[in-house]
Amino acid sequence: MINKKMIQVALPKGRLGDKVYEMLDKAGYSCPEILEGGRKLIFESPENGVCYFWVKPSDVAIYVERGAADVGIVGKDILLEHEPDVYELLDLGIGKCRMAVAAKEDFRDDKAGPLRVATKFSHIAMEYYLDRGRDIDIIHLNGSIELAPLLGLSDVIVDIVETGTTLRENHLHVVEEIVPISARLIANKASYKFNQAAIDRITDALAGGKEEKS
């Protein structure tokens, strides 16, 4: 049973989660047990008033919106795609990348018909092109998005670009940048009402750590 008096923190599994825990650790929210590995899913640190659990990065916002976690760390891409009803309290300035439109090097949009767009981020792509009045045909894929223009499945892709290496190796390039992405601290709106001081403390501590870093 989780101790409800502690602030429940949903961490994204993977590299980003490790970096975030490092920031939390430095900010005074240590929980050494979390580094031990094993199959345990929930890690409590009663002395620091926090309880951590690892979840799939794309699920963090769901845990927070539904109140299973009070706060969580999630990429801006997930927030833009699913628009969860949560507070976005801080830009952690880590996990930086960009959401971009990419295409084959010889691609030219002649605007003669609907643009075929392959993406995992259908909502972001739709909003982006709707804003520009461009008719599009969304092809929702779950992975290996770069393959779509190479095989003629789509004209362009909308995806996260970090260094651009994968694009370059596949003779693709960024055509337009949609929005910069980084990790954000989010909070459940109802939890915030009952734990404002504790959540504000975590936010301030992480903001302090971020400033020291930069």
Place this chain on the structure above:
Amino acid sequence: MTWQNDDAAFSRQNGLKPAEQLVYALRELYEDFGYSRYRMSKFEEYDLYANHKDFLIAEGVITFTDTNGKLMALKPDVTLSIVKNTQDPASGVRKLYYNENVYRIRQSAEGYQEILQTGLEAIGAIDDYTLCEVLELALRSLQKAGGRYVLEISDLGLLSELIDACGITAAGKTQILALIGEKNRHELRSLLEEFSLKQADIDRFLQLLRLEESPRKALGQVVELLNGKVNDAKLQQFARVIRTLIGICEAGTEAFADGAIRLDFSLVGDPNYYDGVIFKGYLEGVPKSVLSGGEYNALMRKMGRKSGAIGFAVYMDLLEQYLDTPEGFDTDVLLLYDTDMPLAAIRAQAEELGRDGSRVMAQAEIPEGIRYRRLVRFGSSADAGGAGLSGSAEEGQDRDK
């Protein structure tokens, strides 16, 4: 009128579940304050919702064609129907409450759901007293549900004026309100810088998103931050109403604990409908707001009414979900009778077993999947033993086939 939180923990009474008891408690509360019940039809002409779809909290309306060929809808909202069907009162304020089912798309799932919604509306010349009374009733409604609760209050009219005073366009205002609603101070700062706002104005917005928890201190901050930037009379009215509400809370017993009122200007709404005080209610342990309301004078004007209006709705579907914990048993006693027993004897036995308030289910065979606290066999084959019980009563046995 008592101020005790004696309704806090609803237990099973008169066969009613906690959420059902709450509906009755709220009805009594609103009637105590002179609000009269408003009943309405399940249907409205679809045009009403099509013209005001941004006012609805969820998209999707169930429509059908009636016998006259008109496109009708199962109502997804109560306020629009009340406003449409209520004329401007010649004097005073019409005070109404309702207890109605609305029909909406199920969130994150296919299909529609029927939701019981309770709430109230005050329509007419809304003065400070009415404003304060509605806020107090919102607080009391949360109090009736029990546990810790918070009523967060904002004033969209003041916030809207502040944005307008900075010379922001309508499109910019929508962007700013969206970021304010997320408490997204980092992106709000960048956007306001992009709009070339003075640093003092940027700081004003950012500070409005981080008010003190204490409503008295927060009110002081709000007045200081907005002074000279918005209509002074409106700011003073807001301050007066909030001070009165804080006073009512402080004069009460422990029922209104510290922190029941919170000023939070990150609470926003659509300024095309709401243009004054807006509020939301939260219960600890429920991940979403369970109560929502505000002054919707702009909607009244859109619908051709001259009166002002304020109201709120309590989302009973959420409360049902969190107040009504699943019961462990389908019945307290399962009376298993032999089919050759006289019907009157079985009935008399069931009545006897139910005398202590237990729920008694009589069956010839144990139904599949049933859970019961106690099994009592009743039949002619039983050793007479006086009471006609077949074998012994199997006390405390849980059965889940």
